[in-house]
Amino acid sequence: MKITENVQNNVSRIFLDGRFDANTCGEVEQFIRKRIDDGMHYFVLDMENVSFIASAGLRVVLVIAKELRNTSRGDLCIASPQPNVRKVFEISGIDNVLQIHEDVERAAKGFLQ
Amino acid sequence: MNICFWGVRGSIGTALKNSEVELKIEEALRLGVKAGLREDSQVSAFMQELPWYVRQTAGGDTACVEITAGDERLIMDAGSGIRPLGLKLIQDSGGNPIKVAILLSHTHWDHICGIPFFVPGFNPRNTITVYGAHSNLEERLRDQQDSRFFPVPLPSTFKVVQLSGNDHFTVGDVEIETIPLKHPGDSFGYRLTHNGKTVVYATDSEYKDLSTEALKPFVDFFQSADLVIYDAQYTMVENVEKENWGHSNMFTGIDMAIEAGVKRMVFTHHDPVCDDKRLGDFFQKAEEYLRMYAPSGGPLIYLAYEGLGFTL
Numbered sequence: 001m002k003i004t005e006n007v008q009n010n011v012s013r014i015f016l017d018g019r020f021d022a023n024t025c026g027e028v029e030q031f032i033r034k035r036i037d038d039g040m041h042y043f044v045l046d047m048e049n050v051s052f053i054a055s056a057g058l059r060v061v062l063v064i065a066k067e068l069r070n071t072s073r074g075d076l077c078i079a080s081p082q083p084n085v086r087k088v089f090e091i092s093g094i095d096n097v098l099q100i101h102e103d104v105e106r107a108a109k110g111f112l113q
Numbered sequence: 114m115n116i117c118f119w120g121v122r123g124s125i126g127t128a129l130k131n132s133e134v135e136l137k138i139e140e141a142l143r144l145g146v147k148a149g150l151r152e153d154s155q156v157s158a159f160m161q162e163l164p165w166y167v168r169q170t171a172g173g174d175t176a177c178v179e180i181t182a183g184d185e186r187l188i189m190d191a192g193s194g195i196r197p198l199g200l201k202l203i204q205d206s207g208g209n210p211i212k213v214a215i216l217l218s219h220t221h222w223d224h225i226c227g228i229p230f231f232v233p234g235f236n237p238r239n240t241i242t243v244y245g246a247h248s249n250l251e252e253r254l255r256d257q258q259d260s261r262f263f264p265v266p267l268p269s270t271f272k273v274v275q276l277s278g279n280d281h282f283t284v285g286d287v288e289i290e291t292i293p294l295k296h297p298g299d300s301f302g303y304r305l306t307h308n309g310k311t312v313v314y315a316t317d318s319e320y321k322d323l324s325t326e327a328l329k330p331f332v333d334f335f336q337s338a339d340l341v342i343y344d345a346q347y348t349m350v351e352n353v354e355k356e357n358w359g360h361s362n363m364f365t366g367i368d369m370a371i372e373a374g375v376k377r378m379v380f381t382h383h384d385p386v387c388d389d390k391r392l393g394d395f396f397q398k399a400e401e402y403l404r405m406y407a408p409s410g411g412p413l414i415y416l417a418y419e420g421l422g423f424t425l
Contacts, residue, residue: 022323022324025323056368059323059349088405092364093349
């Protein structure tokens, strides 16, 4: 999994590239946790280049979002998922608890509002 | 090997409510009107076409699965589902002594509450051996039937075999391995092999770290099994909301089954708050997930209901 980040207005935009599954969930979680330790509270996970998300990836985004909401009043949302990834968010019910946006800028704007 | 589900509910026995029965009848009548049902002769075929949640129910008894392997009869957990199983064993025995092995995942109520109502236990001619890895297992079972909680003490027909949790033993010619699972107060999984066929019973386990390394011991335990009986009490979202409650979900089960090359996986230990329609809906979504994850294969998946059976 290739992970890159761009921070603007205190919102961390994290760009993921690859499959988000049992093999890669650990590195994504570690990356976000490190940024939380650094003081970041708001995250947009850009999934334009995520080809598939498995339950391991779903759990990471759910757990991090829950912790951010409970401990720092922060949040995490999803941007630009491919149709099959969006479908997994829908059938798992995660679209009911996490915001999913068409693109990363709209997602970041959502936090600023 | 023959496998039959007698109790599929988790936490507490859950009877079908009158309101749920009425909703099923109402839905069936609506669908009947829509299908232009006119004559008695059409009814049987129409019934078969009804959605599962309208025609049937998953059932309300708690954890119990019967496994017959050659001459051996093994019972996985002794929730309330063991009560009707006991009556059936008596009926089938023709008056001959009954011999069964009960393998307990753990001693939470939903997994042992059927023991006081297991009628074969009251006939000293029967041989009932209870296996489990929790400390002081016999004391736990006796305590359940302490006079403060139940009028009849645990009969001496029940012989307890204390396991360690990482066992390899046999019951007749059935090879059995155990593994510690992830549950408050501990739970243990069983892998049973007979005549080259393998069934894994792994209920009451919460997998919080879903990385390949963390899941490896469990995936190894499931490896190439013909059937895995898997706890899917919650949805993905509920699993995170109810952290440390000790259960899993269908999506994680599918991932583990694919990784382990499992042939069939049954989702059981249904949440008592989940009616048949919701269960059917969750299962349908799990089927969609499986098709996306493994479009050209993967395990066959099933939603457990009382009476579901397999022959391996």
